[in-house]
Amino acid sequence: MNHVQIALAGFAQRYDLAYQTGLFIRIVVAGVFGYLIGYERKSRYKGAGMRTHAIVAMGAALMMVVSKYGFRDIPDFDPSRIASQIVSGIGFLGAGVIFIRNNSVSGLTTAAGIWATAGVGMAIGAGSYYVGGGASLLLIFTQIILHDVPFLAKEPYRGVLKITTSHYDAVITELFDTFNAEKIKVLNVKIGKSKDGTKMELDLLYPPGYEKNELIIKWSNDKRVDSING
Template structure:
């Protein structure tokens, strides 16, 4: 069994194609700030491609009529088992799904191991290199991409003197949002209580709707809605 088979060029080309195509899909999900973004889609896509290539090329040297073991069945069981293992690292915190990239990484690692076990060293090396390139080199660039909420502002009114602003900032910080206060003004409401009108910008990887859902439950917030920056410029 040779480390680099004659079909390694085909395997590498198909793996690169899956990297590009799944990356395009992931970029769209990343822009829309979905829980599974660029990295998750690329890793899952490359893992699926590798599993398929292993099935197509990896067991060509096996004569199934002369052996008692079925490598195809073993490969299928590995794929199913790794799926359950990956699900174990995914959990939800404050309506935010975390652990998807880790789960995808576990799946890709299983694909690398299967490729090595099938004697497809060239494919395993290529998958490992693209995996590291995705997580180490591309991640800082992907994190700088503009999001759908980049022009959104949060306008809220809350009761003054109850520490509500501090609570809002704490919730935003827990969900990895950076907070910027754009304007603030105090006034007396129709009921005679002191309230604060504030315009804020929150930037982060997660959709602004997730933060909105959390702030809806804060006692003392009178009103809360999302505005678009362009609307204020037209005014």
């Protein structure tokens, strides 16, 4: 090997190293934006926080880099094959943070945030720093503004109210009058007998911003109600 070939080989090696360093930086940047998105979730004590979002973003960026640049030696390869699987594959993480309790669903926003964070990582992994960075900031802004601004943040929510009483007729009449006055919709009613009296299970849709704890406290002080929870 002559001096020219040695010089060309050294240049190619340095170029490849610099090239791969640039791709690695994309993964780091994706992790930073994922961390910022996760910080907003962590500040609200959600299940998926900074580490989860950072890893999702870096993983998506890594897979995007491999998908787009890892098969340059193969002619006519499909760079979208791996990338397309990220969108569907990230669903298992989202499913892990969604909980259903008493007909009330929680964790949907965090699950959607994880899915969107994967998109941020994909964009940065593909080299679209502006799109990925802008999308992450927009995502953080959306989560903050729709949570903290009262008229935007509040929305109707479901809950189950369980009451046991030995004065069924009077209690059910006054209870439904309260629902009508406070614009609470009754979606379903289950009534059964127990040794203490009549047991009611009400599936309710509360209006935006309604404090159901006040309703529970009010009726727990009623001597005709043996037990109430929701």
